[in-house]
Amino acid sequence: MAGYPFLSRQCFFMILICFSIFSSVILASDPPLTLDYYESTCPTVFEIVKKEMECQVLSDPRNAALVLRLHFHDCFVQGCDGSVLLDDTIDLQGEKKASTNAHSLKGFRIVDRIKNKLESECPGIVSCADLLTIAARDAVILVGGPYWDVPVGRKDSKTASYELARDNLPTANEGLLSIIAKFLYQGLSVTDMVALSGAHTIGMARCESFRGRIYGDFQATSGMNPLSQSYLSDLKSICPAIGSGDNNVTAMDNVTPNLFDNSFYHTLLRGEGLLNSDQEMYSSVFGIETKKLVQKYAEDPIAFFKQFSDSMVKLGNITNSDSFVNGEVRKNCRFVNA
Incomplete structure (x- = not known):
């Protein structure tokens, strides 16, 4: 295999594609998600989530990115089943402390607030998985992004996977082929990958995640443009080459960090991707x-807006077959029901 790297890569991708097809066949037997799932049991669910998200984003626009990231990290592990929200207990190891999540996920208190509102209005009805999917859509809209319909009817899983959180989620310093493979594994295309990455137009990143980039090939991709050089100098002041600063943060879109637009792609054209x-x-x-x-x-x-909307629906439809059969509606999104 070592002597034929391209052959091994092709075989690897064929296996992933076959797995994706096989997975889609399995998922086809899951109960379908529908737009009117809560029409009779909790007709105000969308309004409740929207109002709470409006309060959260008004107080801090960065909260939109926190909720959107939570949704993405949830769906890439066991499907969109709320597993990312589970705290560690004696009997369950959650996903929050996995290397891909430990320092990058926040927003759990926002989910708690929305869940409390829903439990007050419609106790035991709306799953945390659905809550998070709806909230992610509203988060995007509230900072200028597109609308899309959110099919609902997910159940919350009683399990989580630390290992899958560590292995399935793309990382900041990962190569393109590896990231494409991770998206294909989820049944998402290259087009989905590029469109969903556009969510970084409202995201923040820690120094630890971009240190290798700014002290690596940043200058080579951005050229000797004085503006790029100035931006690079600012980044290096935020993120020292060695020593402290791992938790210092900066926007992934340094032009319009609180607005959901296509500015992120312009940073890539300039070679300034963080x-x-x-x-x-x-x-x-x-x-x-x-x-x-x-x-x-x-x-x-x-x-971009059209494809992002379509890809977010596709992401949200990555389901957990086991949760449909053995899942539940958690009363508290952090813990499995007693």
């Missing part, structure tokens, strides 16, 4: 398809 995993979509020699998509979304914000 994360290696993002810049790879435009600069990697393997990124023939991804480069074209980055250019498309940079030039056409309407096309």
Whole structure:
């Protein structure tokens, strides 16, 4: 295998594609998600979530990115089943302390507040998985992003997977082919990957996540443009090469950090992507398809919004077959019901 790296990579991708097809066959037997699932049992669910998210984003626009990231990290592990919200207990190891989550996930108190409102209005009816999916949509809208319908009817899992959280989620310094493989594993296409990465237009990143990039090939991709050099100097002042500063943060879109738009893709065109995993979509020699998509979304914000909406529905439809059979509606999103 070592002597034939391209052959092994092709085989690897074929296995992933076959797995995705196999998974979709299995998921086809799951109960379908519908837009009117709560019509008779909790007709105000969408309004309750929307009002609470409005309060949260008004108080701090960055809260939109926190909720959106929670949803993404949930769906990539066991499907969209609320497993990312579970705290560790004596009997259960949650996902929050996995290396991919430990320092990047916040927003749990926002979910708690929404859940308390829902339990007061419709006790025992709305799952945490559905709550999080709806809240992610509202978060995007509240900072200028597109609308999409959210099918509901998910159940909350009684399990979590520390191992899958560690292995399934893309990381900041990961190469393009590896990230594509992780999206294919979830049944998401390269187009979905590039569109969903556009969520970084409202995200923040820790110094630990972008240190390798700014002291690595940032200057090579951005060139000697004085503005890029100034931006790089600012980044280095936030994130020292060695020593402290791991928890210092900066926006992944340094132009309009609190607005959901296509500015993120323009940063990639300039070679100024903060994360290696993002810049790879435009600069990697393997990124023939991804480069074209980055250019498309940079030039056409309407096309980006349309694809982002479609890809978010697809992401939200990654289901957990076991949770439909053995799942529940948690009273507290942090713990399995007693």
